[in-house]
Amino acid sequence: MAFGNKEVLRNINFEIKEGEIFALIGPSGTGKTTFLRILNFLEKPIKGEIKYNGMKTPGVLDTRRRMSLLFQTPAIFNKSVFENVAYGLKVRGIEKKIVEKKVNEALNIVGLAGMENQNARTLSGGEAQRMAFARAIVYDPEILLLDEPTANLDPANVTKIEEIIKRIRNERRTTIVLATHNIPQVRRIADRVGILLNGELIEVNSKDGIFSKPKDARSEAFLKGEMIY
Numbered sequence: 398m399a400f401g402n403k404e405v406l407r408n409i410n411f412e413i414k415e416g417e418i419f420a421l422i423g424p425s426g427t428g429k430t431t432f433l434r435i436l437n438f439l440e441k442p443i444k445g446e447i448k449y450n451g452m453k454t455p456g457v458l459d460t461r462r463r464m465s466l467l468f469q470t471p472a473i474f475n476k477s478v479f480e481n482v483a484y485g486l487k488v489r490g491i492e493k494k495i496v497e498k499k500v501n502e503a504l505n506i507v508g509l510a511g512m513e514n515q516n517a518r519t520l521s522g523g524e525a526q527r528m529a530f531a532r533a534i535v536y537d538p539e540i541l542l543l544d545e546p547t548a549n550l551d552p553a554n555v556t557k558i559e560e561i562i563k564r565i566r567n568e569r570r571t572t573i574v575l576a577t578h579n580i581p582q583v584r585r586i587a588d589r590v591g592i593l594l595n596g597e598l599i600e601v602n603s604k605d606g607i608f609s610k611p612k613d614a615r616s617e618a619f620l621k622g623e624m625i626y
């Protein structure tokens with residue numbers, strides 16, 4: 398992957414398994430967001446291919462509809478919480494009754510039931526992030542891409558978001574790819590971990606493996622916070 402002549406990601410070759418929480422970690426500027434954007438078809442790599450369910454991408458539209466990306470800085474529309482969350486369903490032309498049911502379910506999951514009518518711009522930071530989360534899960538995506546979903550949140554909201562992530566995976570078997578700087582969070586919720594360093598995936602390992610027996614010395618340094626960057 399390159400922007401102009403600046404190469405950002407190279408030699409990326411790995412598999413994400415159905416129903417797992419895969420954490421993508423690495424220093425700032427290493428390409429985590431770019432990688433999630435590639436998975437979501439928002440960027441096009443110069444080389445290589447991505448297979449979903451072992452098939453060559455059947456159709457961009459169809460695959461895109463089955464996944465959802467929670468942006469690092471989610472956009473908040475100057476509308477009610479309900480309208481913000483309903484957006485993805487309305488563009489899919491879903492019937493009003495079902496929209497209401499799905500939005501209520503999603504707001505329940507993120508702990509914002511009862512706040513449907515509040516203007517979303519007046520939410521606190523933690524509430525806004527949970528609303529964005531509800532918007533991302535409202536149409537039951539099979540794959541959920543989360544870009545730093547707990548950055549800038551207080552510990553109580555971090556815990557809430559982590560609980561929601563685990564619940565979504567456990568109840569819906571959603572495959573989750575989580576980009577994060579937060580190493581304790583990786584310990585708490587990830588199944589497997591990939592470490593990106595200068596645009597290269599230096600190691601992919603199970604969580605236990607990467608913390609107890611990393612294959613690459615740089616992984617160990619990064620996980621211990623000893624890496625200078």
Ligand SMILES: Nc1ncnc2c1ncn2[C@@H]1O[C@H](COP(=O)(O)OP(=O)(O)OP(=O)(O)O)[C@@H](O)[C@H]1O
Pocket residue numbers: 400405423424425426427428429430431432469
């Ligand atoms: N559209 C773009 N045009 C030019 N350069 C870009 C573009 N998008 C990203 N980059 C560059 O690609 C590199 C990787 O960026 P990316 O946002 O993927 O990093 P990141 O790992 O998500 O960082 P952070 O942890 O700070 O969010 C950075 O050097 C960034 O400046």
Ligand SMILES: [Mg+2]
Pocket residue numbers: 429430431469544
């Ligand atoms: Mg990023």
